[in-house]
Amino acid sequence: METTAAKASKRENLVILVLQVLMLVIFFVLWEVVSRNKWIDPLFIGHPSKIFEYLYEAMFVDHKLFKEAGWTLWSTAAAFVLGSLGGMLFGLLFVVYPPLEKFLEPLFSAMNSLPRIALAPLFLLWFGLGPASKIALGFSLTFFIVLNSTVAGARSVDSDWVTLSRMLGASKATIFFKVTLVSAVPTIFSGLRLGLIYALLGVIGGEIIASQHGLGQLLSYLAGTFDTNGVFGVLFFLALLGVALTKCMSLLESYLLRWK
Template identity: 65%
Template sequence: MSMTIAKPSVRVRSAANAGKRLRWNSIGSAIWPWQLLTLIVFGLLWEYVAANRIIDPLFIGTPSRILSFFFTELFVTGSLASDVLWTLAGTGIAFGLGSLAGIATGLLFVSFPATEKFCDPFFAALNALPRIALAPLFLLWFGLGIGSKIALGFSLTYFIVLSSTVAGARSVDRDFLTLARTLGASRTKIFLRITLVSAVPTLFSGLRLGLIYSLLGVIAGEIIAAQHGLGQQLSYLAGTFQIDGVFAVLLLLALLGSGLTYGMSALESRLIRWR
């Protein structure tokens, strides 16, 4: 009897999820032309304001020159392409190390609450520190190379992933835990098959946010002092009053951030389709 009841409920949930995805897809396909039109209108208005010097182009640039600079430096000369690789390398390493350390620490705190209670005041104080204030110290320790940028990105990613790991692991339904213990499941099986699985959705929210913050940390470190990277290029262009180049780099950073966020969301939807 229980099996005959369970099967329709699974089908109902699957149909509901499929219907929800279909509605979201239809909404997305209907709205993107309007988003594109809004972007085009905004660009034309910006071009008009700059060309007629309603606002001095020295302060806002012009979209046509920004796009020209973007295309030339990225695809023709390749100067921005090499900086993109440096920035993405630092971001990837900072995100990977920060995520692994944050997940490991979070699982340790969930498994041994006394450890979390002992470390909580120290971690709270460290997390309250403005990361940008640590940049000169990281530069002193790790130099002008990529190491100081990785350290700054790591410091941002670590606490975000740590918080999401602890929150996700503690959001487990108590009924599941009680049922598992009643059925004789060991503590290890409960942790691996219930606690970790239940923490995945919340954990991915932290990972998505941590990825963006690792990029922000690397860029901030490059702006302060660096030999390569988009942040260093941004600082140089601003210092030489090349406003079109500044906006071109900002456009590239926006595209990179959006791409990273989309990639993480796609990975999340693929790994947790059971939701």
């Protein structure tokens, strides 16, 4: 039987959801009025009705968005997996062997300071127009985010836990895998969640600059042909895609951290 607090929480969530939907409806209605009356040139802001019409056709008629999203998601997944594995590996190595961090810190700091979008032409020269150049760009963004979160998480472990483990006779390996690493998991997941979004942003950015497939390439084409409604449609689709990816990562985090 639900408690009074649980019922109150459900009512509050329902009210918030209704207000959010109402706010969106009002926003789109005002946008449509402004566009129809040409208070702002529709070339710059489009028509919400035509934007949703484009979304419907591109998703459920010719399936263009889903086809291009397949290319983008494949590159994003590859960039995220490679960047995350590399970031966690180097992060844990830095924690276990600090001299390695001191040795590589100037190089990594310089690389992390570079604007990634400026590297896109170089990646295109090295890897071509295919997915590899987009994966490289997404990797360069994800790697450092996960690296920093891994180091921060591993070094934020409660010193009392480590001391108690040593007093109980735990070996260094046991302390690392069962105390340090386990304690770092929540912080690492925060970096992974952010790294996933940045992997998507890196891939989209690479596709916008030069690509044969992908949502970024479609976005660039629509902008080049002054199809404002199509541009907004793809942007809305990307926003939904980003929210879905973040939600999936949060659900995975909740499942893996259910012991907390």
